[in-house]
Amino acid sequence: MIKITREDALAYHQQDGIPGKLAVVPTKPLLTQRDLSLAYTPGVAYPVLEIEKDPDLAYEYTNKGNLVAVISNGTAILGLGNRGALASKPVMEGKGVLFKKFAAIDTYDLEINALDPQQIIQIVAALAPTFGGINLEDIRSPECFQIEQTLQSMLDIPVFHDDQHGTAIILAAALLNTLELTNRRLDGVKIVFSGAGAAAIACATHLVKIGVPRQHIWMTDIVGLVYEGRKEQMFPEKQAFANGSRPASLTEVLQGADVFIGLSVANVLAPEMLKTMAANPIIFAMANPDPEISYDLAVAARPDAIVATGRSDYPNQINNVLGFPFIFRGALDVRARAINDSMKIAASHALAALARQPVPTEVLRAYNVDHLEFGRAYFVPKPLDLRVCEWEASAVAQAAIDSGAARLALNMPAYRARLQTLAEKGLSAPA
Ligand SMILES: NC(=O)C1=CN([C@@H]2O[C@H](COP(=O)(O)OP(=O)(O)OC[C@H]3O[C@@H](n4cnc5c(N)ncnc54)[C@H](OP(=O)(O)O)[C@@H]3O)[C@@H](O)[C@H]2O)C=CC1
Numbered sequence: 001m002i003k004i005t006r007e008d009a010l011a012y013h014q015q016d017g018i019p020g021k022l023a024v025v026p027t028k029p030l031l032t033q034r035d036l037s038l039a040y041t042p043g044v045a046y047p048v049l050e051i052e053k054d055p056d057l058a059y060e061y062t063n064k065g066n067l068v069a070v071i072s073n074g075t076a077i078l079g080l081g082n083r084g085a086l087a088s089k090p091v092m093e094g095k096g097v098l099f100k101k102f103a104a105i106d107t108y109d110l111e112i113n114a115l116d117p118q119q120i121i122q123i124v125a126a127l128a129p130t131f132g133g134i135n136l137e138d139i140r141s142p143e144c145f146q147i148e149q150t151l152q153s154m155l156d157i158p159v160f161h162d163d164q165h166g167t168a169i170i171l172a173a174a175l176l177n178t179l180e181l182t183n184r185r186l187d188g189v190k191i192v193f194s195g196a197g198a199a200a201i202a203c204a205t206h207l208v209k210i211g212v213p214r215q216h217i218w219m220t221d222i223v224g225l226v227y228e229g230r231k232e233q234m235f236p237e238k239q240a241f242a243n244g245s246r247p248a249s250l251t252e253v254l255q256g257a258d259v260f261i262g263l264s265v266a267n268v269l270a271p272e273m274l275k276t277m278a279a280n281p282i283i284f285a286m287a288n289p290d291p292e293i294s295y296d297l298a299v300a301a302r303p304d305a306i307v308a309t310g311r312s313d314y315p316n317q318i319n320n321v322l323g324f325p326f327i328f329r330g331a332l333d334v335r336a337r338a339i340n341d342s343m344k345i346a347a348s349h350a351l352a353a354l355a356r357q358p359v360p361t362e363v364l365r366a367y368n369v370d371h372l373e374f375g376r377a378y379f380v381p382k383p384l385d386l387r388v389c390e391w392e393a394s395a396v397a398q399a400a401i402d403s404g405a406a407r408l409a410l411n412m413p414a415y416r417a418r419l420q421t422l423a424e425k426g427l428s429a430p431a
């Protein structure tokens with residue numbers, strides 16, 4: 001377990017006298033008059049005319065195919081709520097760094113000063129020709145649903161709201177493995193969510209797709225239980241998870257639950273609330289930066305529990321960092337039109353399977369531990385594990401090909417070898 005302070009974090013963001021975490025770097029030589037004539041006018045006119053004739057050539061002559069827009073309006077920055085577009089920039093730059101270092105994908109972060117979904121849709125759709133994919137981030141519910149669905153229906157590149165689907169993919173991998181560790185089945189557990197927003201609704205939807213009965217899912221938010229007939233703060237995506245017929249508090253709903261999934265805000269769980277959960281409870285307190293209950297308090301309250309948070313500084317990190325770089329890697333490499341359910345489910349299974357493999361010593365070194373082995377303290381891969389790129393991106397690419405979302409086919413063994421090299425380069429190259 002490592003500890004960082006506010007001062008450490010602020011100093012990191014100004015380290016080496018360079019504000020921020022990401023820069024744009026050229027990929028072609030620009031040293032001579034000839035280079036200048038090729039990169040700029042007159043040479044640049046030739047690819048312009050080629051792309052006008054055949055738009056697919058943008059993938060050959062520009063960085064479109066390896067460029068993702070990371071887009072936020074700052075309305076749900078981590079669990080900090082609406083802090084505005086500008087304040088979301090450190091998170092969006094952070095996502096960009098992870099895209100680059102973990103999967104060699106370039107990004108532009110675009111912080112949009114707009115709240116109206118129609119305005120955001122219009123802006124993103126107009127910018128789309130630049131990019132091979134759109135990663136929406138930290139846009140609050142319910143607006144995020146309309147924004148993502150409308151954009152995906154308008155565009156022929158993947159539009160992926162990371163807080164929804166990235167989170168759901170990792171959560172499902174973690175749940176598959178912890179259910180096995182506690183001898184439970186997907187269709188035999190009571191699952192309680194704190195939070196009924198973008199992340200919670202997408203996680204619940206994904207869990208239903210992999211085999212959790214909808215009626216086993218209980219969702220709570222600031223009002224309490226999301227029940228049939230509730231009128232306050234409802235919208236259709238939340239309504240789809242209404243359960244029970246009367247109001248109830250999180251404390252009440254948690255009684256006898258096998259699994260707690262926190263996707264809300266810090267400190268909504270008190271230790272005594274965990275005492276009524278079933279034996280060997282699974283507690284995923286995933287709000288960031290501070291979870292619904294701290295790791296230490298949860299373990300102290302329920303020594304028989306499996307506990308995870310979204311944080312990098314505690315064991316068992318369930319965070320969408322294990323998703324978006326690698327999911328986009330696979331999707332971009334087959335020029336997928338979208339990231340569909342088959343691709344998401346394949347990503348979950350790939351992560352769950354990788355966690356069962358022996359852990360290389362480089363990963364132990366990166367986390368300063370002597371030993372990691374599939375079990376209660378290690379059931380999802382570590383984000384700094386170079387193998388995640390190969391396992392997850394290839395599973396996503398294969399599923400895209402099999403499900404018809406891909407525009408390119410791949411030789412899979414060669415592709416997996418290329419992913420290995422790419423991950424090694426990404427993590428060893430300077431930022
Ligand atoms: N670990 C990970 O990888 C990820 C974690 N998250 C975390 O999930 C949380 C939600 O994010 P997201 O879904 O994008 O945001 P949204 O704004 O879409 O949803 C927030 C949800 O939290 C609920 N909430 C707010 N305050 C409370 C409270 N005091 N008690 C109970 N529920 C409350 C809201 O309820 P209401 O609608 O009634 O206000 C809403 O349902 C954040 O903490 C975020 O950091 C998100 C993505 C990934």
Ligand SMILES: CC(=O)C(=O)O
Nearest residue numbers: 078079163288319320
């Ligand atoms: C991890 C993340 O995307 C979030 O907490 O919003």
Ligand SMILES: [Mg+2]
Nearest residue numbers: 078137138163
């Ligand atoms: Mg987020």
